[in-house]
Amino acid sequence: MxxxxxxxxxxxxxxxxxxxxxxxxxxxxxxxxxxxxxxxxxxxxxxxxxxxxxxxxxxxxxxxxxxxxxxxxxxxxxxxxxxxxxxxxxxxxxxxxxxxxxxxxxxxxxxxxxxxxxxxxxxxxxxxxxxxxxxxxxxxxxxxxMEDDVSVSEINSVSDKPAISKISDSAADELKPSEQPQISKVTNPSHDESLKKLIKDAIESASEDDGWANLGGVGSYIPRVDSSFDPRNYGFSKLGKLITSLDYVRVEQRKMETGHQNIYVQFQSP
The missing domain is CATH 3.40.50.1010 (5'-nuclease)
Structure with missing residues (x-):
């Protein structure tokens, strides 16, 4: 730049x-x-x-x-x-x-x-x-x-959910939740009801007719509703890594006509 x-x-x-x-x-x-x-x-x-x-x-x-x-x-x-x-x-x-x-x-x-x-x-x-x-x-x-004194064991225990099988190996590496944790608050985000509602609303707002939403659209919606949202609050450096860790979200990588890979997410009702 x-x-x-x-x-x-x-x-x-x-x-x-x-x-x-x-x-x-x-x-x-x-x-x-x-x-x-x-x-x-x-x-x-x-x-x-x-x-x-x-x-x-x-x-x-x-x-x-x-x-x-x-x-x-x-x-x-x-x-x-x-x-x-x-x-x-x-x-x-x-x-x-x-x-x-x-x-x-x-x-x-x-x-x-x-x-x-x-x-x-x-x-x-x-x-x-x-x-x-x-x-x-x-x-x-x-x-x-701010730097947080969190032990490696705490970091690794944030989420043990594997990457979705539909995602390619390279995409899974990019989205792996335990890769670069900057943790300020150790918790299981899947149990956070306020986060669940926020993610659900974001996906529904950005979704297409099939219920799948582009991750970029989800990421654009969230700060307009909650200005203090930050994936690092939940121990993840990026939104994609946080999304992948959630039990109620399906994640899929799609190849666009331009050749680029886009990530799509869908909310799974219990």
Missing amino acids: QFSDTKRFALLIDADNAQAKSIDAVLTEAARYGDTTSRRCYGDWTSQQLAPWKAVLNRHAIQPIQQFSYTTGKNATDSALIIDAMDLLYTGKFHGFFLVSSDSDFTKLATRIRESGLEVIGIGRRKTPEPFRAACNKFIFTETI
Whole structure:
């Protein structure tokens, strides 16, 4: 990709509601989407509570924005971040924003930026209120992207379901669920009822008359319904690997007229 083709993002961090230890993972994740040409972190840097941030700001060329707490109980940091976000929005220089916080006060900001046609990616902890998560195009949990101390035995126990026999050996290798696990939450996804409903709705929305849906269509539907969905939340690096592990989904590889191989999925009713 040429540099001129790279999406430009503003990375705005609420130091009061983000973790300094997560910044390496945050920047690595942000690099997957484009170039963070503006990096700002907001807080009252006279407070000892923000001391852990001071070391990482210089290391990652993040500009600290000082905001004194004028009144107890009022968060002036939020206001400063919101004002700067709107100023940056009006420059027209960015394709989107990363909002790093677990604070629902940024819900309206995320909605306003999206109304302008820009992408909003939120990054915060699992406890982040649902309204803020839903207001973002995508919301990423820091627990998911940070390195997790999970033993090999736990990783291998996530799923023991073999690849569907209809899939070729090469496709099975690509979709094998235990291949590249980045696990933040060890569980059997087939037992997650909310995931089951989401996958069922996605397949039905993208399916053709025969009930089979292209995996690409399923992948496009899901984030429009659940912005915080990420296959890594279930221990899989890709949606295809997660889909293959589910007991209630049939998977089939089809050769298109162009010669390309497409993956199709079908929901299996109990």
